[in-house]
Amino acid sequence: MTAPLLSISHLNAVTGRNGETPILRDVSLDIAAGEVHGLVGESGAGKSTIAKAILGILPRGIRIASGSIALEGVDLLTLDASSRRKLLGATVSLIPQDPLTALNPGRRIEAQLTDGLRLWRGLSAADARLRALQLLDEVQMAEPERVMKAFPHELSGGMRQRVLIAAAFALEPKLVIADEPTTALDVTVQKQILRLIRAMQERHGTGVVFVTHDLGVVAQICDRATLLYMGKTMEQGRVKDLLDAPRHPYTRALMDACPRYDQPGRGLAPVPETVFADCRAEIAAFDRERAGHV
Amino acid sequence: MRVIAAVLAKRIGMAIVTLFGVAVVVFLLLRVAPGDPVAMMIGAGASAADVAELRARYGLDQPLLVQFGIWLAGVLRGDFGVSISLHRDVLELLSERLPATLELATAACAVAVGLGGAIAIAGTLVRGRKAEAAVDGVNGLMLAVPDFVWALAFVLVLGVLWPVLPLSGRMDPSVGVPFVSHFYLIESLLRGRFAIAGDIVAHMVMPVLALALPLAAVIVRILKEALSEAMMQDYVLVARVKGFSESRLVIGEALRNAVGPTLALTGVQFTFLIGGTVIVERIFAYPGIGAMAIDAVINRDLPLIQGLVLVFGALFILVNLAVDLGAVALNPRLRHGG
Ligand SMILES: Nc1ncnc2c1ncn2[C@@H]1O[C@H](COP(=O)(O)OP(=O)(O)OP(=O)(O)O)[C@@H](O)[C@H]1O
Ligand SMILES: [Mg+2]
Numbered sequence: 001m002t003a004p005l006l007s008i009s010h011l012n013a014v015t016g017r018n019g020e021t022p023i024l025r026d027v028s029l030d031i032a033a034g035e036v037h038g039l040v041g042e043s044g045a046g047k048s049t050i051a052k053a054i055l056g057i058l059p060r061g062i063r064i065a066s067g068s069i070a071l072e073g074v075d076l077l078t079l080d081a082s083s084r085r086k087l088l089g090a091t092v093s094l095i096p097q098d099p100l101t102a103l104n105p106g107r108r109i110e111a112q113l114t115d116g117l118r119l120w121r122g123l124s125a126a127d128a129r130l131r132a133l134q135l136l137d138e139v140q141m142a143e144p145e146r147v148m149k150a151f152p153h154e155l156s157g158g159m160r161q162r163v164l165i166a167a168a169f170a171l172e173p174k175l176v177i178a179d180e181p182t183t184a185l186d187v188t189v190q191k192q193i194l195r196l197i198r199a200m201q202e203r204h205g206t207g208v209v210f211v212t213h214d215l216g217v218v219a220q221i222c223d224r225a226t227l228l229y230m231g232k233t234m235e236q237g238r239v240k241d242l243l244d245a246p247r248h249p250y251t252r253a254l255m256d257a258c259p260r261y262d263q264p265g266r267g268l269a270p271v272p273e274t275v276f277a278d279c280r281a282e283i284a285a286f287d288r289e290r291a292g293h294v
Numbered sequence: 295m296r297v298i299a300a301v302l303a304k305r306i307g308m309a310i311v312t313l314f315g316v317a318v319v320v321f322l323l324l325r326v327a328p329g330d331p332v333a334m335m336i337g338a339g340a341s342a343a344d345v346a347e348l349r350a351r352y353g354l355d356q357p358l359l360v361q362f363g364i365w366l367a368g369v370l371r372g373d374f375g376v377s378i379s380l381h382r383d384v385l386e387l388l389s390e391r392l393p394a395t396l397e398l399a400t401a402a403c404a405v406a407v408g409l410g411g412a413i414a415i416a417g418t419l420v421r422g423r424k425a426e427a428a429v430d431g432v433n434g435l436m437l438a439v440p441d442f443v444w445a446l447a448f449v450l451v452l453g454v455l456w457p458v459l460p461l462s463g464r465m466d467p468s469v470g471v472p473f474v475s476h477f478y479l480i481e482s483l484l485r486g487r488f489a490i491a492g493d494i495v496a497h498m499v500m501p502v503l504a505l506a507l508p509l510a511a512v513i514v515r516i517l518k519e520a521l522s523e524a525m526m527q528d529y530v531l532v533a534r535v536k537g538f539s540e541s542r543l544v545i546g547e548a549l550r551n552a553v554g555p556t557l558a559l560t561g562v563q564f565t566f567l568i569g570g571t572v573i574v575e576r577i578f579a580y581p582g583i584g585a586m587a588i589d590a591v592i593n594r595d596l597p598l599i600q601g602l603v604l605v606f607g608a609l610f611i612l613v614n615l616a617v618d619l620g621a622v623a624l625n626p627r628l629r630h631g632g
Contacts, residue, residue, distance in 0.1 A: 055535050057531060057534060057535065060422070085537050085539070086537060088535070088537060089535075089536055089537015089538070090537065092535070093535060093536070094531075094532060094535040096528055096531070096532055098528060101527060101528040101529065102528040102529055102531075102532050103529055103532075104529040104533070104547055104550075104551070105529070105551060105626070105627070106550040106551045106624075106625075106626060107547075107550070115533075115536065115538075116536045116537075119536075119537070119538070120537065151626040151627070153626065153627050164532070167532075
């Protein structure tokens with residue numbers, strides 16, 4: 001069997017002066033080439049921490065205590081910083097959460113779409129420009145020539161997110177990490193952007209880590225998903241199986257808390273406090289057992 | 295462009311009003327302040343008739359309002375009067391001396407921007423490490439040292455203890471001055487007279503550094519702050535994920551967004567630099583308008599002081615205008631009037 005595109009195994013991340021507070025608890029997940037993997041969970045569950053750990057951009061406060069992250073069999077955590085930067089720069093990209101702050105306000109769109117192509121693919125300015133125009137066309141941007149000359153503040157939020165998606169796919173990356181890419185957008189724009197990410201991913205055969213707290217979004221675009229609570233995997237598997245037969249009460253509760261497009265009249269059920277209590281008990285048991293091993 | 299034209303028009307209108315206000319205030323202050331220019335000019339034993347005659351010659355016997363009217367009308371014609379102590383046309387004196395100060399101040403500003411910018415960028419690149427604390431510590435000290443203290447320290451070290459640099463003047467006096475303009479440095483460079491240019495630069499090193507170091511320290515503090523703020527923005531994170539090196543992140547991504555706020559604040563500091571030329575030129579006997587200002591005040595040379603104050607006022611206004619235009623040019627949001 002060939003190595004999966006991305007393989008995270010037994011990843012533990014901690015914070016605090018002596019690393020006493022766990023942020024990720026033994027997270028493992030595999031992503032095959034061309035697969036969309038959802039990371040789902042409440043705020044603070046550790047979704048962004050996993051995304052940042054893959055990209056090697058963890059904040060200073062968070063440290064990886066153990067585990068491994070391998071991209072096509074290459075362990076990213078033991079790689080030296082400079083090699084990792086080069087490997088990731090050319091093969092993994094990010095669609096950030098807030099398109100309003102994720103583009104440099106002082107640089108034209110053309111510069112921001114072509115810089116990676118020029119650096120990693122060695123394209124000339126003219127070739128990179130052509131490729132950028134083609135990408136803007138792919139993300140269904142009207143008037144690509146005008147957009148290329150524009151500064152970010154001249155574009156709407158939805159347009160900026162399209163630019164960021166174009167930039168994320170510019171180098172034909174193997175893996176794209178999308179950290180709540182639609183949360184900051186208008187509801188009407190959200191669905192278009194979701195469809196666009198899925199379309200781009202299918203066309204380019206890209207693996208995607210899709211971070212969201214919305215199971216409805218997971219149902220729409222993910223193949224597989226990991227449900228996290230307090231940095232621990234509660235349930236993992238094919239989205240179809242998760243939604244058809246959720247095994248964990250947390251999954252069921254998140255499903256109930258989700259707006260259902262097929263049942264518009266139905267109100268949202270808040271996640272019952274007992275579910276969280278059960279999850280916390282499960283995590284406490286996990287922490288106790290691990291402490292016993294040490 | 296429209297935005298820039300609008301800023302210009304508004305600023306020129308304001309500049310005229312400001313300069314007029316400065317002229318009125320200085321004129322009045324000089325007349326009510328104690329000290330009599332005629333007494334300074336004439337020996338102690340002069341007769342009352344001699345004094346009266348001199349007063350009449352310089353129009354000092356007229357009522358204040360008339361004096362002001364005469365002076366202002368002259369200024370508008372380009373006639374700033376005659377220096378009482380140097381017996382020369384004020385405008386002529388100013389046009390001889392101003393280029394020297396402009397060369398000095400511009401060089402000091404360039405050095406401050408280059409040095410301050412480089413230290414701020416270096417400090418940002420090593421942020422979070424011990425080297426950053428060292429940069430901050432040294433800069434904190436530099437912020438506390440004023441220009442004239444630097445000047446005196448340079449005189450002591452580079453002029454006396456280890457005399458490698460000329461201590462005073464603008465160039466070697468034994469060299470005949472082959473210049474047609476008073477911009478000696480620029481002219482010698484343009485005419486390819488590099489030996490003379492080198493001599494002029496050697497004379498400028500100490501006064502330029504004395505003026506530049508305090509400004510550089512301010513630039514380091516403001517720019518480094520603005521840079522670390524910018525480095526925390528999402529767009530830098532996105533660029534980092536693209537695999538750009540740390541120096542490219544600082545210089546290519548953060549810097550352009552950090553210079554705007556820095557420029558606005560350093561513009562104010564640059565006017566202090568122009569003020570600093572008064573004492574620094576004096577220490578190095580550098581023949582600019584700063585050194586001349588001190589003599590003019592000591593001699594109660596009213597026409598010359600008035601002319602100098604107008605020139606300083608115009609310089610302040612020009613610097614601020616340049617800073618504002620620079621801010622517009624650097625910020626795409628302002629540039630497009632959005
Ligand atoms: N710089 C930091 N230092 C220490 N702890 C941090 C830091 N940043 C985040 N955390 C903690 O790590 C945990 C996981 O945060 P993370 O951002 O991964 O959550 P998330 O699932 O992405 O949540 P959200 O939906 O709010 O984005 C949280 O408990 C958070 O408080
Ligand atoms: Mg998050």
